[in-house]
Structures are given as structure tokens and as C-alpha cells.
Amino acid sequence: MADKKLLLIDGNSVAFRAFYALYRQLENFRNPEGLHTNAIYTFKNMLDVVLNDVEPDYVLVAFDAGKTTFRNKMYADYKGGRQKTPSELSEQLPYIQELLHDLGLSTYELDNYEADDIIGTFVTKGEKAGFKITVVTGDKDLTQLASPQTTVMVTKSGVLNLESYTPEHMKEVNGVTPTEFIDMKALMGDNSDNYPGVTKIGPKKASQLIQEYGTVENLYDHIDDMKPSKMKENLINDKDKALLGKKLATIDRHAPLTIGIDDVKRGEVDYQKLRRFYERMNFRKFLSELNPDGESQPQDQSEKANAKAVAFTELKENDINNFAVTDGQTITFYLGMLGANYHLAKFVGFALKIDQKIFVSRNVELLKENKLKNLLESDKVSKNVFDLKRTTVGLNRLGIQARNIDYDMLLASYLINNENNSDDMGEICRMYGDNSVKSDYDVYGKGKSVHIPKDDQVLFNHLAGKIAAIENLKETLLAKLKEHEQDDLYANIEIPVARVLSVMEINGIKVQANTLTELQDEFAVDLKKMEQQIYDEAGEEFNINSPKQLGHILFEKMGLKPIKKTKTGYSTSVDVLNQLKDENPIIEQILTYRQIAKIQSTYVNGLLDVIQKDGRVHTRYLQTLTATGRLSSVDPNLQNIPTRTEEGKQIRKAFVPSEPDGYIFSCDYSQIELRVLAQVSGDEQMQEAFRTGYDIHAHTAMRIFHLKSTDDVTPLMRRRAKAVNFGIVYGISDYGLSKNLNISRKKAKEFIDNYFEQYPQVKEYMNKAVQVAREKGYAETIMHRRRYLPDIHAKNYNVRSFAERTAINSPIQGSAADIIKIAMINMQKKLDELHLKTKMVVQVHDELIFDVPKDELETIKKIVPEVMQSAVRLDIPLVADSGYGHNWFDAK
Template sequence: MTDKKLLLIDGNSVAFRAFYALYRQLDNFTSPDGLHTNAIYAFKNMLDVVLRDVDPTNVLVAFDAGKITFRNKMYDDYKGGRAKTPSELSEQMPIIKELLADLGIKSYELPNYEADDIIGTMAKKGAEKDFQVTVVTGDRDLTQLASDHTTVMVTKKGVGELEAYTPEHMKEVNGVTPTEFIDMKALMGDSSDNYPGVEKIGPKTASKLIQKYGSVENLYDHIDEMKKSKMKENLIKDKDKALLGKKLATINCDSPIEVSLEDTKLQAINYEQLRQLYERLNFRKFLAQLNNEEAAGDETPSPAESYQYQVLTKDNLDLVVNPDGQEVSFYLAMLGENYHLASFEGFSLKIGNQIYVSKDSNLLKESSLQSLLEDKNISKNVFDIKRTYVGLHRLDIEAEGLNYDMLLASYLVNNENNSNDLGEIAHLYDEYSVKTDLEVYGKGKKTAIPEDNEFFKHLAAKVAVIDKLKPLLLNKLKEHEQDDLYETIEIPVAFVLAKMEIVGMKVEAPVLIQMGNDLAVKIDELEKKIYSQAGEEFNLNSPKQLGHILFEKLNLPPIKKTKTGYSTSVEVLEQLRRKSPIVSEILDYRQLSKLQSTYIKGLLECIQSDGRIHTRYLQTLTATGRLSSVDPNLQNIPTRTDEGKQIRKAFVPSTEDGYIFSCDYSQVELRVLAHVSGDEAMQEAFKSGYDIHAHTAMKIFHLASPQEVTPLMRRHAKAVNFGIVYGISDYGLSKNIGISRKQAKQFIDNYFEQYPQVHEYMDKAIKLAREKGYAETIMHRRRYLPDIHAKNFNVRSFAERTAINSPIQGSAADIIKIAMINMQNKLDELHLKTKMVLQVHDELIFDVPKDELETIQKIVPQVMQSAVQLDVPLIADSNWGKNWYDAK
């Protein structure tokens, strides 16, 4: 194989992918002077990986010179439908080019041509000179360049994963050769580049035609031989579009570029310039790498420091020193995300400066280690309290003294970063001594334990970093006035959740199985009705076949088209519901099929050997602080249809004569809104015990008494009340309740006329977010809003709505967490056998023995209603029954 290797990078598409790969962390990536840096950072990370893997002798990064190219002369509206590049990305492009220059990498752009044409031309030149060429892009159009000399690497997820396209892979994926792919594109068109193809020809049909005829031109040479069909008519009608599409899709491999292969040779890195750039951008990770590179010449950087450790076995446990009042750091390693089921990998323990590691988690059950973990007088730092507590419980160890949680601390400091990988979190704080799990386990993350030495190093680094970053994170919490939120809410609720998860909830499998059988009968009946109306059987789960039936055979009006044909989304079908009874039946079929597959089958698979479902609560997933349930998601069991509600009948108390008790807050978010806005009219409504939706209806419809409020008026008022909480527009409200935009605007105007201080709160919330860069709950939970100053109206508007909503939704989330903590304390104080088993946003569910029901009926509403003191009363409504369904 040749030693000459040419790497060609599609600068614009990779930068675009890089920008959106870290878009959620946009606020984390700003330089001291306010420049966004997420695209630069991700681009550099991608570059490091590609340079390592390809090891090129020559590199060129090609950029688009502008929007107008020779293709616009062929077709005026070429790429006309593309949205404007976000200003947050545009401002980073010059810096990416500066970075490339400092790294000794040539970049180039050519007026009137696209980056694709530069790459195509250079790939051709490279192949002619016997270079092995690698193209890196986010655009599959460039796969037409794949050949024996050229491999095209296309980004799959962000810029972290690449898919290699060779001629063989092209044939496997598309059924055509790279050059035939151009003809395939010509027939199907390209919505991204905004040029049309032949009507109703999608990828599969285009591929079959080109496989048969070899090219667009040959297809039209033989078009008369084709049987009469609608497709043939469309091919004839759109011949000019197909031929034009081929010209537009073809990369110009003979562009008049003024750069030679010699110009693309990798040059020496300008370390001084690069250092200044990294300092300017506050890229401390890359500065650390730079120091290592300079110290080691051109050797591969290795910024990780190595920690000394002692491998523990059953024979040398006496080596573990007595903590003697010192804090202990501990990490329990498990193979898999679901720590209720994951196998144990081992552990690491840090006492003073000594680190101990082992692959044998059963050692923790030895008396010396178990007593250490169960001693409440020994403070222990861990990565994730809930995960650690549950894991140790599985080993019959009741952990005590867990008082620091690195995951929760980092989450509160920046809740836009919701990674649960210790290495990734450490890197956010410039600590690179610990690798990410992806770096250690590879792409098959958490499927196989690495070799001993590497694994022990990884364990040692993890426990060391938990200890090392503790002061930094706690100081940041204190600076943000979040130390109280951390200590009195998040840490205590982690223990509450751990205990809830361990208890789980009893589920009667036979009830679910019978429901599944009943659903199967209904689904079968619906299928027969649908086939009867369609006049034929077809695959109901195929959007293409369904689209053919609805829009071609039954001639229903198409609402929306996709790249592959007609859209048959729920949104589209809802608009067509009144046009034909088949549409309602299709919607019912989908709903029941989802219940069958997702909930009946899904829940049955999650029942563990004890007859219970042990859901996991994600404490660090949402930016608002709301808890999320997974494995399975018990917060998402449908409630709008009776069939969905029936599923709750399978959730039962643990004792035959026991009860399921449910208690949920009444309109907690609106009560928080009344509190934070200080609106006198809204506060008076809650203090007087009015139905807030009826009260609002009186206001917006100018009625004299509640008796005049109709059910429809109340529904509209309810939509306005909750819409205002989410910063709804008149357009959004009009769509939600099916009224004109003018009416919706009038409703909102009337609302603000009656609740003027709510409007003042909204304006103030946006103003504060602009000043501070974040919104804040009553308990000082922060939601960072990097887009609050965005030039793009839609992006900025979303940030403004978030600034309004986050303090309300986040405060409601804090309130239910406080209620859970207080409730668990009350259960412990009274030595009750009742268990809190589920949290569904504003609702708490309990498994109650018969003889404790009367007590629970009194104390649960009391505890929930006294969780916090607002300017309006908190109300909690309760119910109970022999299953969760009856308790609602």
C-alpha cells in the first residue's frame, strides 16, 4: 500500500455537525470575551481522531466560498430552502480556519464552487498520483467519490462516529455504484439542496431503475419499452428535472483550483500561535495536551497522571488502613446502566493517600470492609449515591455515611450537562487523569471488562478524581447559592429514591396478559375493518403502503410530503379524521398497537423475580429538576384513554388486604406562578378556594358569576392558564384549542388585563435571564440560557419562554422532592410499614397495609401541603383502592 495519504475534509459540513454535536452545551463553550466555541472544540476533537487514524502525509480542509455557485446558474433556487446559518456558528468559522493554520493544515475555498467540487478535484488528482485518499464529510453526496483509491467517511452521530463508504459499501447500502448514485439522486431529487426529482420516485424506486438501466440517459433511451404506468408518465413528464438533477448532483472533479498536492503537505505546528489561540478560547484540555506534545517532541500526548494503587484479595485485606476519622472515597463498578440488574465489575477505595482496587466485589462483604461501609460515622464520597446505595444493597450491605455525590454536585453546577460518565464530567473541570468509559471500553461500551492493568488504573483514577474535585464543585455550589439545594434536597431525595427503587411495586402479570389478549382481539377487529374499507390487505405499519391507500386509492387530500412519499404522521391523520372513517380506525389501531407493544409487553418484560417492577429514577436528566423514570418509564403510562388507564389495574399492594394510596398536588405550577408573580387576583382565587380555571374563564370571557361558565369556556381557560406558564403565543393557543388567532390573542390580552402582575413577572423573568444568563427557581436551581441573546428570533424566543417557565416548573419539582423527603422522614418517625413506591411528577403513590390506611389518609396530605410556605395554599388530593387504577 502507498505511503502517500491524502486527507480531505469538508469543512462546512463537519463544522455544522460539530456545532450541533455540542449544541446542548452551548453555554459551557464560550471564550472569556463571549465567543461561542462549541463547534471549534468538537471540530478539533474530530480532527485529532481522524489524524490519528488516517495518519496522513497531506491534508486539505475545503470550505464553501459563498452561497452562489455555478449551479445557481443552472437552477435559480438551488439550496434555496436552507435556513440561515446560526450566528453562533458563523462567528466560529474564522477561528476554525485560524486553528487549522496554526496546526499546519491547509484550508481552501474557491469562488463560484462548493467545497464538494474542491474535494472531488483534489481526490482525482490524488488518485492519479497514487495517493490513498480519505474524505471526511457530513454530507452523503460525497460518497459518489468512493473508489479503489478513495474512501469517504461520513459522520453518523455528531462528529464522534464515522461510517466508511467504499464502492462495496455503496452497493450494499444503496444497491448502486458510486457513480450510479449520481443518477439515483437525479431521479429522487434532493430536498436539502432544494432541487426536484421525478414526482413520486423515492430512494428505493430510483435505485431499482438505475440498477436496471445504469444511468438516467440510458433509462430515457429505453423509456418507450416500459409498460404503461403512472411512474412512466411521471418519468416522461419530469425528464428535464431528472437531467437537470444529474447536473446539479454531479461533483465537478475538474474545478479550476489553484492549490496543488504539494501545497497540502502537513506543515509544522506553530506552538506559540496555537498556545495563544487556546488561551484566548479557554481550551484548557488542549493546552494540557500541547504542554505534553512540546515536552515529548512529536510523541502522542498523554495528559493522564497515574495513581498508585494496591490490588486487594481475600488474603491481604489487613492492608486496608483504618480511616481513623478521615473521609473515605468509594467507587462501585457495575457492567451496565441498570444497576438493579448489572453484574458487578469491582470497586475502588481511597483512604488518605492510599488507593485500593479489586475486581472481586464480594470482598466488600468481608467484615472489615462491610463495617467500614456501614459505619455512619465515616463520611464517604461517591460518584452517585443512589446507584451506590442500591448496588451495595444487592450485596446485602446497608450503606451509611454517604454524604458527597459528585454526579449531583456537577449536575447542579451545570444542569445542561446530564452525562452520567464520571470521565466526561471530570473533563468539564479540566481533570484528564481519568478516561471516559467510551475510551476504556471502546464502542461496545460497558459490554466487556478491560485487561487488569488498564481496568485497575481506571478504577484508581475514578476514586481519586471523586476526592480531588470535591472542593472545587462544593465551592461552585456555594458561589451559586446552591449548597442548600444540594444538601437539603438533592442528597436526601437520592436516598429516598434509592429506597423506593429497592422496594419496587408489585405487578400482577396475569392481569397484563389478559389485557394483552383483549387488546389483540380489538386490534384484529380494527385490521379487518380497515382492510374492508381499503378494499385490500396491506402492511398497516408501512407509511408508504398506507400513504398509497389513503392518498392514491381513496383520494384523501395529502397534507404533507416527506423525502420518501406521503406523511402519515399522527398530526396529518388527525387533520384527516373527519374526511373518512378509515382514518379514525387507523389512529385507534396505532394507539392500541402501542399499548400492546410498549406497555403490556414492555411491562411484562420488566417484572423481576420478586414479582415487582423496580423502575430507576434519573435525578440528573432534566434541566428543570423534574425526575424521570426509566427501565421502565412508569411516569408515562397513558391516562387519556380508558384502555391506557386500565394498565394501572395490574399495579397492586404487596399484601392481599392492603391498599394503593395516591396523593397529588392540585395545580401546583399555577400556585407557584401566583406566588412568584405576586398577582393579587390570582392569589385571591387560590386563597378563596375557587376553581382557578372557572375563575380565569370568568375573567377572560367577562362573566359575572361562575354559574355562567360553560364546560367549553373552562377548557379554553385551562388551556390559557397552562399555556401562559409555558409562554404560549396566540398562534400556539389557537392551534391548541381550535380557535382563530385573533380570538386567541383576545383571550391572552384579557388574561393579562385581569392578571397584570403575571405579565410583569414574565417581562422581569426575561430581563433577569438576559442580565444573568440563567433563570432560577425559588430554591436557587439554575437553568442556563445561552440563547437568550441569540440573533435568530425563533431561537431567542424559545430561550425567553424557558426563562418564564423554568422557575415555575423547577420550583414545582423542588416542592415534590421536599414532600418526598418529609414523607419518608414521617414514615420512619412513626415506624410505619407503609412504603412510598412511585413518584409521577406531582403525585406520590404508596403501598399501604390495611391497618395503616387511616393514618396514611391523614398524614400524607398534611405533609405534602406543608412542604413549603407559599403566598397561596398548597392543596393535595388523595384517593385509595385495591390497585393503582382505583386509587386515581
């Protein structure tokens, strides 16, 4: 039995982690019946990873039978602070169990006991029988089970990043052994399980005490030997809590189970049931891993994704001597890099198909050889790649200027279905039934285990498979684009804008570190002052960043009325504090403190960390992330720099032109989404307002408040009209508007009714947009960008309503995204035509930022608004407002 492996999974905690891992995409994960599926999907991904790594002979997934256990008899409030499990998660738990059974895996629950106790009991039985045991959980409480035979793997972020706890690792992390961890928990308490511990003893002090005394009982046996202190006093006063905490923290390793290890032997997968399950859940990725008969694709353990073998030759310098540039030539190229940020990622190798032959190599320096470099830089040679932007930036790092890349597999796949997009070639291939290449995760690993394979054959197979996949799917994807009338969107917007973004990313924008350092010092002083003001108001010092301590001060000591509770105590979220603003001056002080602290940590410190050697930051624009076509910015996110507070605006002072006397020039569209709404709805009143140059919010206020002139509109009226204008774009309800404006629902409904009375064709557009989405199953922008809406026919009202709002909004937001992309393409063409040194360096949704030499400023002031305003021809004018200064702050 020594070689047998037992895998034990904490079902509830892993499901909880799985649910929140994709919580932001919750509404994108539903099956046709409206069931949420994000937790099921992520749980299955976790299972694939763990089953593959552990290769267990026996598997049990333990679940909690109910909320009440034997621990509640010891302590009535045990886990009492926890919020009710979200219904969106509860509805998925039975299906997770169904999935497990279809996979031949056992589940078990036991009345009056927790999943922890089931697992603890199985660990005891398994260790006695000589098993090698792996426990997977989202709860660190189970680390007390770690031993030479048992490894406890705890999810760190999501469920795919697991940290392995052994006795050695426990000692390293907590300073105590696994069994001593129980005593440590007894002293510090557990907010999640809602038992208190000893007053003012946290993890650090608890660890120190247990390292010294070994157990809670021994500590109290020697309590009289301790020097007098507040801590000693707290220990004496809270002795009962500590002893109770130890009982609550201890996993029962002898629970009265009705099954044994032989009952959890890994069974056969029921492929027919599994196929039906995946179909019901709409899991196309998992379906693609089954063959037409329903069975799993045969898998070689050394080739996890069973990629089809592709013939290749390792590239030698002699081969390069035979390469030549010819007119009309097409090559397929893949540059391997390890890491999401391709500006810094490690090169893995490359693959190239030329003259019907695939060449591979680890040595990217070969790309600099003249004949190969000439191929990549030639305008005469067209190139097929997986990701144009990643490839262009990667080659630029090697001193190669890629040209004439005219096929991008990633962009094509994204446009065809932007709801289920992936940036992993293996995933895309599986969607289309191609098995040329494995997922990068299968080859390079995940999390801390990421590595370049040492075996040439493994790496070369993978690189060659990438070339085969790019070529195999090209015809299919291009045909799909044509079928969807998206070939123009692909060829004339997405491909050209990818080239523009490559240039922008390579250029970067200069950031003055000394400006950020000065702000760092200023904010540090401000935060210190605010801290003292908050302490004075509270009457004592406490950790402002601790929700627990802040909740105690506000709701227990100061007597403010709690609005919401969380599983760990009182909620002190921004929403809650905003509702308490008028109750006490301390609330405003705390909100301001938090705001500045976030600006300091996220933006000041964050930007200082990513300034590269050239004094610039080189953000990455994610072109295939959003369903609307909007660009996102990461590493760093330049689209999210605060603009509503003075402190946030100061960050922009650090962004400066390349030349000392140069300028930062900014130009952004005025109310682009409302102009698009006027266009797609054809509303005559709204279009007339834009044609005559009215302030659209004042115009709307005039109409919904039945005034004679915009001169009669008050600031409050304009603010309310603005909220209605933008709310309509996002399908706002009377409830949502009442919350935004702090007015009654009746008044909010009156505003919305008046709005539709004044702009009747907007209402017609909204109704038609929903009707079209029901008929076609998707919404579409002016440029035929699609957003699929599988929930448009859902029986569940909330699910269906969300899809209907998306049907209304997507054509508006998506068309606005298309317009700015066209403007970027035209702008780069203009800069190139005029041979200007000015560089386009940042895009923030509707705004473009330029780095302008002094002697080109007058030219730029003229051409940028002209180009942006003529990007597309609408029935109403596009308006672009501009400004400039010696930094980004002054440009606004």
C-alpha cells in the first residue's frame, strides 16, 4: 500500500474559492436555462490540474452537511458572523457533485460534522494504511493535518494557484508545527469561524507564545511566571476563550464515518453522462476535449493535451543562407515568450514556416541573421502570426522591425466570439476541433511551477504545433469573419489598430520619478496628519486600515448605527461610509484618508515600480479582453489614473514629454456615447441638439423639466439630466436612478418617462435593439462587432433583464470603441505622412495623448481634432476637445 495515493478535497471551501475566482464574469457564465456556472467551470479546471499532478488512486470530495455541527453546541455563535451563501453559488453545488460523480469520484457529507472532520478522519486512516495523502482546500485550518505523509495544498488566488504546506513549510510560514498551529489559533481566534481568542493577541504574538510554551495548556500552567503586563492580564481574563478556541479549532480525526478508504477508490468516467452534462452547462471547452463518441481524447502522460505530431527541422545557420525575399511570399511565424508582459518576458524560442518547411530553434539570436531579419522586416513578405502586437513588440526587443503582418489568429478568434475568447492558442484550437498544439499551461506550467522545458523535443513539438495551428485554422476563421460580415472590421480596424498599439507600447511615455517621489513625501505627511485627526475624533489610536477595529470604533464606541454586517463583523465599505457621512465628521476624514492611501500605494508607488531603464512606462493594451471592443491597459493601467480628486490628478504631473521644452497634447471626444445614441436611434430632437451645438445635458434638462430655455436650467437640474442621459445608455431603472440621485423612485420614474416623451425615438431604439437581439442572438455595432447574448431568452427575469440591457448598450459602447480605433489608425497615418516626430503615446477610452516637440505643436493643434472629428461620417458632428501643457496634468 505504500505506493497508493489518496486525494482529499474540501468541497465547500474550494467551491467558494472557485465561485469568487470568476465572480467578475458571473453574468457571462450561465447555461441556456439561466443557471450560473462559474463555480462549476472553475472547480473542473482545478480538478484537471490536481488530478494530473497527484495521479491519485483514491479520491474523496467532502462537503458540509449543514450549518449546525457539534461545535455549535460548544459555542452557539460558531461561524455566526458568516453571510448567507450567495444563491448564485448555492444553486451550483448540486451540479458540482453531479460532475464529480460523472468523473468517477466520490463525495461524502456527515450530519453534525464539517468537511474538515471528514478529511481529518480520512487522513488518520490513510496514514495508518501507509498512503501518500494530498489535501486540497481553500481553508488554512486544514494545514494542521500536514505531516511527512500528508501535504495540504491551499488555494492562494482563485483555485489554480496552490501553496503546498508540509511540516517544514508550516514552521517557515507560521513559526510553529502543524499541531501547534491549533494552539496558535486558540490564542488569536478566528474571524471567519467567529470565535474570539485572547484580546489583542494576533498571529505574530500567538506564534511567539506557542513557540515558547508549546501548548495553550502549558502556557496557562506557567502564567504566574510571566512578568506583569497588559498581555498577561488579557491572557488571564480570556483563559476560557483560549481553551474553548482550541476545542473549536481542533479537527476531529475520529468522526463516525460510514465509509472507508476502499469506498473512495477512483472509478471509471461515465463519458456519455459527462458529454450530456457539458452540453447542459454549455461548456464548449470541455466538450472539445471529448471525441465524437463521448469518450475523452486519448492522452499520453508526457503529452497532456495530445497534440498532433508536426514535422519540423531544427534551424541551423546554413538553412538561413538559403532564405530569400520574393514578391507575394507568405511565411508563418511564432515567437515564444514566457510571461504575460511581453515587454519583459523571457524568450523561449521561435518557429518559422517557409517554403512548406517548419524550422524551430531555442536561439532567438538567429533572428538577427541578415537573411532571416530581412524576411521579417520585408514589406513584400506577408506574415501569419498568433498575436500581431505581442510578436511586433517581442521582435522589436531583438532590434527587428516587423512589417506586413496581415493575419492575426488571436484577433480573428476574438471577433468571431468575444464572449468566450482566450489568449491561449491551445484553448482556441480546441474550440474548433484542432489538436495541433497543447495549452501553454500544459507545456510551461502555472504559478510558481512555470518553466521552459529542458527537453528539446518537447519544446520544439510545441513551437512547431503553433505554426501548424495558425495555418490550419486560418481559412476557417477568415470564412467565419466573412460570414459574420466582420472581414472589414478585422482587416481595416483591428489589424491596423494592433499595429498602432504596437508602436505606442514600444514608444511608451516618459514618467518623472522625482515628481512621484515628491508626491510620495507629500502624501505621507498628509496621511500622518489625517491619522492624528481621526485618532483625536475617535479618542484613541487604532488601525484605520482594519475593518474590524474601525467597526468597533464607529459602531460600538461612537454608537453609529450599523448599516450592513459581513462574515467578519461590521461592514465599513465605501458605500456604507458614504451613507453615514452626515452622522459624524470622522466619516469624511476616513474616506479622505482611504482615498489618499490608495493613490499613494496604487499609483505613486505602483508607477515608481514600473518605470523602465529608459525612464518610461510601457503599458500593454489588451485588445481582445472586453466584449464591447474597448481597449484595456495593464502593467501599468494608465486608463485608471484618478481624475475626480485633486490628489489623484496630481499623478498626471509626472507624465511629461520626451524633450524638455516639448508638450503633452490631449484630445478627447465630447459625449461620444450620447452622439452614437443619437445616431443609432435617429432621434430628431437629440440630433438637432447636437447639430446646433447645445450642451446636451442642459438641453435634456430643459426638455424633461419643461422649461422654455436652457438659460433656465439650474446646476442641479443639469446634474440630474446628465444622470438620466448616461443612465439611459446603460438601461438604468427607476430604482438605479433614484439611488444615483438620492431621490424617490416615483420622482426617478417621472424623470425617465419625461425623457422618453421628449426623445421618443430613443425608446423605439431600445425596444428594437432587444427585439433584434432576441431574433439574432446577438447585438451588433455600426461596424458589425458582435456581442452574443445567450441569456436573452432566459426564464429568470434578472438574467433576461441583464441581457436586454446589454443588447441596448453594446451597440452604443462598442460603436464608440470602433470610432476611437479608426481615429487612432488615421492619426498614425497622418503622423507618418507628414514625417512628424510627434508620437501617440496613450489611449484612455475616448482620449488620445501625444508627446509633441515644441516646433510641431501648432501643426498638432490643427490636425488632431480634424482627424478625430472626421474618423467616421455620422448624421451629427463628432466634436473633439483638446488641450496641451508641459505635463499631462496641464494638458487637461
